[in-house]
Each structure stands twice: as structure tokens, then as C-alpha cells.
Amino acid sequence: MINDNEKFDVIVVGTGVAGLFTALSISGDLKTLIISKDKIENSDSYLAQGGICTLKEPSDFDSFMEDTLRAGRYENREETVRVMIENSPMIMKRLIEYGVEFDQKVDGSFEYTREGAHSTYRILHHKDVTGKEITNKLLNNVRSRDNITMCEYTKMLDVIIEDNTVKGIVILNEGELKCVYAKEVVLATGGIGGLFAHSTNFRHITGDSFALALRHNIELENINYIQIHPTTLYEENFTRKFLISESVRGEGAILLNKAGERFVDELLPRDVVTEAIRKQMEEDGRPYVMLSLRHIDDEEIHRHFPNIYRHCMEIGYDITKDDIPVTPAQHYLMGGIATDTYGRTSVKNLYAVGETACNGVHGANRLASNSLLESLVFSERAGWIITEEIGEVSLDTPEVDRSLYADPEAWDEANKNLVMEEIKRRDRDFYDKWCNS
Numbered sequence: 001m002i003n004d005n006e007k008f009d010v011i012v013v014g015t016g017v018a019g020l021f022t023a024l025s026i027s028g029d030l031k032t033l034i035i036s037k038d039k040i041e042n043s044d045s046y047l048a049q050g051g052i053c054t055l056k057e058p059s060d061f062d063s064f065m066e067d068t069l070r071a072g073r074y075e076n077r078e079e080t081v082r083v084m085i086e087n088s089p090m091i092m093k094r095l096i097e098y099g100v101e102f103d104q105k106v107d108g109s110f111e112y113t114r115e116g117a118h119s120t121y122r123i124l125h126h127k128d129v130t131g132k133e134i135t136n137k138l139l140n141n142v143r144s145r146d147n148i149t150m151c152e153y154t155k156m157l158d159v160i161i162e163d164n165t166v167k168g169i170v171i172l173n174e175g176e177l178k179c180v181y182a183k184e185v186v187l188a189t190g191g192i193g194g195l196f197a198h199s200t201n202f203r204h205i206t207g208d209s210f211a212l213a214l215r216h217n218i219e220l221e222n223i224n225y226i227q228i229h230p231t232t233l234y235e236e237n238f239t240r241k242f243l244i245s246e247s248v249r250g251e252g253a254i255l256l257n258k259a260g261e262r263f264v265d266e267l268l269p270r271d272v273v274t275e276a277i278r279k280q281m282e283e284d285g286r287p288y289v290m291l292s293l294r295h296i297d298d299e300e301i302h303r304h305f306p307n308i309y310r311h312c313m314e315i316g317y318d319i320t321k322d323d324i325p326v327t328p329a330q331h332y333l334m335g336g337i338a339t340d341t342y343g344r345t346s347v348k349n350l351y352a353v354g355e356t357a358c359n360g361v362h363g364a365n366r367l368a369s370n371s372l373l374e375s376l377v378f379s380e381r382a383g384w385i386i387t388e389e390i391g392e393v394s395l396d397t398p399e400v401d402r403s404l405y406a407d408p409e410a411w412d413e414a415n416k417n418l419v420m421e422e423i424k425r426r427d428r429d430f431y432d433k434w435c436n437s
């Protein structure tokens with residue numbers, strides 16, 4: 001329960017790994033509110049499967065750096081990448097202290113895995129549910145903190161800004177419009193998948209912070225740098241798209257057009273395969289192409305892809321016998337609200353962390369499994385700097401014109417249009433291909 005006009009030291013918007021880790025990284029003396037638009041657990045962080053990158057030994061530094069820069073087409077900010085890699089062992093230590101369990105080999109050492117574009121094994125994981133493991137453990141720790149109030153089904157409608165300084169947020173909580181004030185506000189609302197017809201993201205992750213950035217002139221960067229995953233399961237409704245991992249193609253699955261013919265080398269880079277599928281869908285006049293796993297041994301499917309097997313079976317496809325329809329879908333946003341390496345935005349006392357932030361780590365394209373790490377490193381640093389600087393910040397409670405939010409649905413629709421128009425303005429070609437359906 002949040003009271004109208006209630007005051008906090010810090011408000012964190014979002015309960016994914018970035019929001020939770022920020023809340024845990026600020027001092028236990030600070031009265032903190034953390035909210036989520038939906039059920040607390042419904043964040044994209046919870047869905048992360050593959051794992052989290054780390055610097056497993058100092059000698060891997062240069063190669064980790066080069067892999068990240070190459071994936072980002074050298075548009076990354078090198079200083080930010082350096083900060084991320086240098087801090088990664090400390091983050092893993094912290095996660096383990098919070099109770100996170102990573103898979104280990106029989107001798108007790110960590111089992112590192114590898115994904116596309118990594119030149120070595122440097123990814124820690126918890127089976128194929130790493131995000132769930134990390135998010136759950138962070139949540140347990142947040143719940144044990146007396147200084148933190150956590151509220152679900154509470155939606156941020158707006159940020160309150162005066163003289164380019166944040167003062168609080170406007171929320172919908174228990175059906176009521178309320179203003180809540182704070183010295184510092186952290187935006188950790190994730191990406192923009194919910195704005196796309198096809199996305200692996202939760203539907204309620206709709207880039208609200210970016211619309212507010214556009215409304216309030218908060219600096220955005222590379223909002224059109226959006227990663228599309230080539231193969232997600234096509235289902236004829238608007239629910240979240242289920243990811244069909246690239247490793248399925250690595251093990252021999254093939255893509256087929258309407259005539260049952262192969263039309264692309266399945267192991268080409270992600271963006272090339274995505275473009276080939278898009279063109280083929282246009283030619284076939286269908287919103288999907290088919291993926292066949294029939295060349296993979298049944299035993300291998302059960303051993304290597306139990307989750308994909310189970311999910312497809314639930315909706316009527318036995319992947320050991322049936323081809324499945326797949327379609328490219330929005331997956332991740334590299335751009336976002338421009339920040340420095342402490343999550344500071346262009347508005348005073350307003351921070352952005354996680355997928356909401358663009359701190360330059362990913363450049364034009366994200367290296368697989370760098371996003372959980374990036375979220376954690378920079379949300380911890382935001383927590384530190386907030387704790388250090390909050391003593392000098394005053395708590396003000398300016399009047400808010402509540403009539404602006406009389407029709408929340410119209411407000412949301414306008415937000416969506418603002419973000420989509422901005423993507424269109426920055427990259428018409430991308431917009432026409434991926435946003436206009």
C-alpha cells in the first residue's frame with residue numbers, strides 16, 4: 001500500500017535484476033520504494049536462459065573485450081566495456097553471497113559454457129534457467145530488507161521533473177492515481193518488446209521510460225538499435241514468443257520454405273539468417289517459415305533441448321517428428337536512456353539502469369549473455385553513487401497537474417506512438433521491416 005503524496009529517499013521503477021540489484025546496493029538506511037507494473041516475478045530477467053558472462057581469469061580480458069567490441073561493430077564505448085569486464089568477478093562473488101548457485105563440474109569448479117561470437121568458455125549458468133535463479137535469489141534478499149517497500153501491479157505513468165531535476169513519479173496503484181516523491185529516482189523498466197507484434201519479452205515491457213524521455217527531453221541514445229532473434233516459435237496470438245535457441249540450428253536443424261526447400265545456410269550470422277527468413281516469409285505470403293529438427297537424433301533432442309521439447313509438445317508439436325513454424329522476433333534493445341558509468345542521465349538525480357539504459361556497453365549489437373552482467377554492474381554502481389550523494393539532495397513536493405492522466409489508456413497509446421515514431425525517425429528501413437506489423 002502506497003499513500004498519495006508519500007515521500008521516499010529513493011524510488012526504483014522495475015523489479016528485474018537491474019531494479020533489484022540497485023535496491024540492494026543502496027544503503028539500508030534509505031527509505032526505498034521499488035515497484036513493478038505487473039506481478040513482481042514477471043520481468044525479462046526471469047526469462048534469461050543461457051547465462052551470464054564473467055572474466056574467469058585475467059588473461060581472458062583482451063579477448064572478452066574484443067568479442068564484445070566486435071559484436072557491437074566497434075560502436076561500443078570502450079571505457080564502459082572495461083568497467084563491466086573488470087567488475088564482473090566481484091559481481092559473481094556478490095551473487096554467490098546472495099545465494100545464487102551456478103552449475104559446477106564434479107570437481108567443484110564452475111562449469112563455463114559458450115555461445116555464438118564468444119571465442120572462449122566464459123558464461124556461468126544455472127541449468128537453462130539462469131535468469132530465474134538470479135532474480136529469485138535477489139528477490140529473497142530484497143524481501144528481507146526493512147528499508148525497502150515492494151509493490152506489484154503499480155505502474156509509473158510519469159516522472160515529476162522540475163528545473164531539470166527529478167522530484168518523484170506519478171503512479172497508478174490499487175486503481176488510484178497517486179504522486180510519490182523522492183530525492184532520487186531509478187528507471188529500471190527494461191526494454192521495448194511489448195511494443196512489437198512479435199517479441200520474446202513480456203507483453204507489459206513497453207518502453208514506458210523512453211516515452212517519458214521523449215516527453216521530458218531526457219537524452220536518448222541509439223533507440224533504434226534493436227536486436228531481432230531469427231527463430232522464435234510462431235503462435236497465432238499476441239502472447240510472448242518462445243525462443244528456439246540458436247544451438248538447435250547448431251545441432252543440425254534446418255529452415256524450410258513453403259515448398260519444403262532450404263533457403264539459407266542456417267549457421268550464418270544472426271542478422272543474415274533473420275533477413276533471409278523475412279524475405280522468404282514475404283515470398284511465401286506466410287508469417288513464418290518452418291524449422292525441421294528431424295535430422296537430429298531423438299535422444300539428442302531429449303538430452304540437449306528438454307525445455308524446447310516440452311514447450312512445443314504442450315502446444316501440439318512433437319519436434320522429433322513435426323516441423324515447427326518459426327518467425328523472427330524482437331529480442332533486445334541495445335540503445336536507451338543515455339547514461340554515464342554510474343547510471344546518471346541528463347536529468348539531475350534521475351538514473352537509468354539495465355536494458356533501459358544506454359551506457360555504451362553493447363554498441364550496435366549485444367554479445368550473447370552480456371546483458372545480465374551489464375545490468376548488474378551498472379545498477380550496483382548507481383546504488384553506490386546514490387548512497388554517496390543523497391545527503392546533499394533536497395526532497396521537494398511540487399504540485400502535479402493530474403488532469404493529464406485522466407485517460408490512462410490514451411496516455412499509454414500516445415506513449416507507444418512516441419517511441420515508435422522516434423524509431424521510425426532514426427531508422428526508417430528498420431521501422432518498415434520490423435515495427436510496421
Ligand SMILES: Cc1cc2nc3c(=O)[nH]c(=O)nc-3n(C[C@H](O)[C@H](O)[C@H](O)COP(=O)(O)OP(=O)(O)OC[C@H]3O[C@@H](n4cnc5c(N)ncnc54)[C@H](O)[C@@H]3O)c2cc1C
Nearest residue numbers: 014015016018037043045048050051156189190354355372
Ligand atoms: C527470452 C529471453 C532470454 C534471455 N536470455 C539471456 C541470457 O541468457 N543472458 C543474458 O545476459 N541476457 C538474456 N536476456 C536479456 C536479459 O534477460 C535482459 O536484458 C535483462 O534481464 C533486463 O533486465 P532489466 O532489469 O533491465 O529489465 P526487466 O527484467 O525486463 O525488468 C523490467 C521491470 O520493469 C517493470 N516495468 C516496466 N514498465 C514499468 C512501469 N511503467 N511502471 C512500473 N514498472 C514497470 C516490469 O514490470 C519489470 O519488473 C534474455 C531475454 C529474454 C527476453
